[in-house]
Amino acid sequence: MGRLVPAVTRALDVLELFLESDGTLSAPEVTRRLQLPRTTVHELLTTLAARSYLVTVPEQPGRYRLGVRTYQLGSRYAEQLDLAAEGQQVAREVAETCGETVHVAILEDTEVIYIAKVDSTHAVRMVSAAGRKLPAHCTAVGKLLLAALPEAELDARIEGRALAAMTGHSITDAAELRAALTAARKRGVAVEHRESNPDVSCVAAPVRDRSGRVVAALSISVPVIRWSEEREDELARLAVGGADALSGRLGHHGGRG
Structure with a gap:
């Protein structure tokens, strides 16, 4: 079995938090739940948002929800x-x-x-x-x-x-x-x-x-x-x-x- 990549693991940990939330999360909430440095969480959220795995919530500044890319992946999985x-x-x-x-x-x-x-x-x-x-x-x-x-x-x-x-x-x-x-x-x-x-x-x-x-x-x-x-x-x-x-x-x- 190959070595796990820490950065990828952390990014997936962030995404999986949304499975347990009410649909939106803020950077401080992610920091607290994952016990990661604030800078690391900011970089992860920025990267995931840039790739459309997360999007910011317009009416709630500073909060994120799952983006269209996660839906596309889920839809492809469901098709198969x-x-x-x-x-x-x-x-x-x-x-x-x-x-x-x-x-x-x-x-x-x-x-x-x-x-x-x-x-x-x-x-x-x-x-x-x-x-x-x-x-x-x-x-x-x-x-x-x-x-x-x-x-x-x-x-x-x-x-x-x-x-x-x-x-x-x-x-x-x-x-x-x-x-x-x-x-x-x-x-x-x-x-x-x-x-x-x-x-x-x-x-x-x-x-x-x-x-x-x-x-x-x-x-x-x-x-x-x-x-x-x-x-x-x-x-x-x-x-x-x-x-x-x-x-x-x-x-x-x-x-x-």
């Missing part, structure tokens, strides 16, 4: 990622059937990234967005994706790491998480009850590529006021059907690879 486009289409079809919020997510280390989302048609719905990251162990999609990993890879991702809680119902014990993953493998779906959001329950099913490898998960999220054991069984069947449909679009035609 069939999973996101196909996932959005299937999620829409599932949501039209059940009237609930449907997500498609992938796994990145110990977090899930939502790459597609279709909102519920009900007045009470969950607040989420495509592109958002959440701890995998707190979500149904994350449990399912972790459960699909080879044992050695799973160990490498969870052993010795703290399992942070998002709600009072989140799993924070490694043994309890492993039990949940075993249950997900046996059942073929994963469930979470109020673990990432105290007002939401969720069921997820695996999405496979042409080789049979689990590459994503499709979930249906429901406010607890509309959740019951009967509803869980119904939504589990719908999630499996949607995940199978998406798997077929990716070239999977049965079997577990």
Whole structure:
């Protein structure tokens, strides 16, 4: 592996701060969050703005937001990622059937990234967005994706790491998480009850590529006021059907690879 270039790393650190902000940042905020010298931050912001990765906010002097170049790169990435486009289409079809919020997510280390989302048609719905990251162990999609990993890879991702809680119902014990993953493998779906959001329950099913490898998960999220054991069984069947449909679009035609 080649040597990392410090200047490039710092520039990317600056850009990634905007993923966690409300959309704009000032130079002092970047300085404080990254613990970099003010001169270095000024040079980084000036360079990124000159290349259109950042732009200044006209009505807020001294503040920056992401520029058109980041949109162009993201659009090109999305064009090449069939999973996101196909996932959005299937999620829409599932949501039209059940009237609930449907997500498609992938796994990145110990977090899930939502790459597609279709909102519920009900007045009470969950607040989420495509592109958002959440701890995998707190979500149904994350449990399912972790459960699909080879044992050695799973160990490498969870052993010795703290399992942070998002709600009072989140799993924070490694043994309890492993039990949940075993249950997900046996059942073929994963469930979470109020673990990432105290007002939401969720069921997820695996999405496979042409080789049979689990590459994503499709979930249906429901406010607890509309959740019951009967509803869980119904939504589990719908999630499996949607995940199978998406798997077929990716070239999977049965079997577990």
